[in-house]
Amino acid sequence: MQSSTIFFSGVGVPPPSLRVRSVLTPATDRGGSMSTSTGGPKWAQKTITLPPQRRGCHLITPMIVKEIGQDLSGFSCGLAHVFLQHTSASLTINENYDPDVQADTETFLNSIVPEGRSAPWRHTMEGPDDMPAHIKSSMFGCQLTIPITKGKLGMGTWQGIWLCEHRDAPTARRVVVTLNGI
Amino acid sequence: MQSSTIFFSGVGVPPPSLRVRSVLTPATDRGGSMSTSTGGPKWAQKTITLPPQRRGCHLITPMIVKEIGQDLSGFSCGLAHVFLQHTSASLTINENYDPDVQADTETFLNSIVPEGRSAPWRHTMEGPDDMPAHIKSSMFGCQLTIPITKGKLGMGTWQGIWLCEHRDAPTARRVVVTLNGI
Amino acid sequence: MQSSTIFFSGVGVPPPSLRVRSVLTPATDRGGSMSTSTGGPKWAQKTITLPPQRRGCHLITPMIVKEIGQDLSGFSCGLAHVFLQHTSASLTINENYDPDVQADTETFLNSIVPEGRSAPWRHTMEGPDDMPAHIKSSMFGCQLTIPITKGKLGMGTWQGIWLCEHRDAPTARRVVVTLNGI
CATH class of the missing domain: 2.60.120.460 (YjbQ-like)
Known part of the structure; x- marks a missing residue:
């Protein structure tokens, strides 16, 4: 098995503040999702x-x-x-x-x-x-x-x-x- | 072959101003897409x-x-x-x-x-x-x-x-x- | 019908600088990918x-x-x-x-x-x-x-x-x- 060409982009750009809306998500999950989303998509x-x-x-x-x-x-x-x-x-x-x-x-x-x-x-x-x-x-x-x-x-x-x-x-x-x- | 409605958004962007390019999109649609795209993806x-x-x-x-x-x-x-x-x-x-x-x-x-x-x-x-x-x-x-x-x-x-x-x-x-x- | 775990993120978040990581990508490609990614997704x-x-x-x-x-x-x-x-x-x-x-x-x-x-x-x-x-x-x-x-x-x-x-x-x-x- 061989592999090639991977590129990663944390794109995303500076809004004034992080906009996260959570619905029906326990606090622990919300924390998790926020912690990984700080780098943008x-x-x-x-x-x-x-x-x-x-x-x-x-x-x-x-x-x-x-x-x-x-x-x-x-x-x-x-x-x-x-x-x-x-x-x-x-x-x-x-x-x-x-x-x-x-x-x-x-x-x-x-x-x-x-x-x-x-x-x-x-x-x-x-x-x-x-x-x-x-x-x-x-x-x-x-x-x-x-x-x-x-x-x-x-x-x-x-x-x-x-x-x-x-x-x-x-x-x-x-x-x-x-x-x-x- | 006909085509219609294309809109392009560089979203979540730093910009001095929101970067939205619209092609073949009536002004009313463009307005709609801009209003929801201001928060990024x-x-x-x-x-x-x-x-x-x-x-x-x-x-x-x-x-x-x-x-x-x-x-x-x-x-x-x-x-x-x-x-x-x-x-x-x-x-x-x-x-x-x-x-x-x-x-x-x-x-x-x-x-x-x-x-x-x-x-x-x-x-x-x-x-x-x-x-x-x-x-x-x-x-x-x-x-x-x-x-x-x-x-x-x-x-x-x-x-x-x-x-x-x-x-x-x-x-x-x-x-x-x-x-x-x- | 039950439902669970939904989370919503307006991403596009403030890295100090554009975060692009390239692996196994020649410099020329990396340049190319960066040039198009500067505007965000x-x-x-x-x-x-x-x-x-x-x-x-x-x-x-x-x-x-x-x-x-x-x-x-x-x-x-x-x-x-x-x-x-x-x-x-x-x-x-x-x-x-x-x-x-x-x-x-x-x-x-x-x-x-x-x-x-x-x-x-x-x-x-x-x-x-x-x-x-x-x-x-x-x-x-x-x-x-x-x-x-x-x-x-x-x-x-x-x-x-x-x-x-x-x-x-x-x-x-x-x-x-x-x-x-x-």
Whole structure:
């Protein structure tokens, strides 16, 4: 796993005084949010190269968090955007516990997208698994936006980020992560 | 191709004077956007617990707007992010008028994702409807980003936010709404 | 319906000086990012009306970039959000090179969503292609978020933005583009 280009900007500019309005937030939280917001809104962007994975669905939350965890901790509230720069793989959020869910999802995708001789595709020049891969990529999508809450990804208890590799030949995949918040 | 309403704001800015550039925006709009942008960019985040719903697709725009409408009104331009913290339900945007569209969508999902004895799933320990629910969750996704324009969600006339409950047993579902804008 | 934790921050707060941290970014880039970030975070929003397209998948990156390219160039880092205000068409990111991929994707969608006399839909009053169009719209979605890097959309080499028109009758389609960044 390689990574490159990250830049951070505490932008933001001098109002006469900090304007913070809190609703339904206990004092301790309010304190927390204020302490991190004093630097103004921040942006961070990082390109992560994920190692080649075999065809199928793979839990990549640990890889992503390893790369951005330290940056995340500087945000009390915000959004994390994860963007896959490819058209034959996909990103989705699903179960983080039982790997059978990943296997079954791959079974499903293969069952509804025809592949091989009986498939009706025109686009075959890159191999029999290529056009099915493009279709699966649009079905699940190549982008996720996840809330940031108190320095962490605000996913549910059982949610994880999956990289779904739809090609037979494992390839390194590039993901652009953009963080924005206070 | 036609275009309309663009406004640009260098927000939270030091300036001798507020830096707002408006292009193709009538004077009245420009006034509106300036009045809300004087305080700089804002963030809001709220966790909403939606009541249990029966299996199927449900229009939840009114519930969401009831929870965030007052906060929304403070933004002239921005984005609203809605994130479902579960892996056996989904969020999507679709028809807000004829409930038959919701029923037909549920019919479609059930027709393409096998369930019961003939289904090929390994992951069966949480019931026959669980693995199909995970698949449907990745098909529709668990996250929406919607523009905010002049204090309101910028959806089209016929668009609404749907919560699709893919489990047989109704459960309360948590949604994290994050607002960001000026 | 219960709700919890909302916090609001008018950020844009007084650092002694502009706080920019760059990691692994060459000096020339750092200079570039600083030069655009001095004005604080920016927002832009524009509604684009796309011309009517025949049923099928269409590459619209050139149309979108023509409309927002000049605005994009002012952002060193950010996010571009593209939102389709309709429920019978969709937006997705896929191959930008071989138009056969677009044709094959349309073939796939038609093969899995029943249409015509054998279809089980209740919602038929707007024509036999309407309910299938709604389903396809939720399958691919109506919204994209794309990173902005150094003044351009940060898509991969082979990625493009597609408008998928799911109705038989071509109609003009409205897209709201929101840019946010520094």
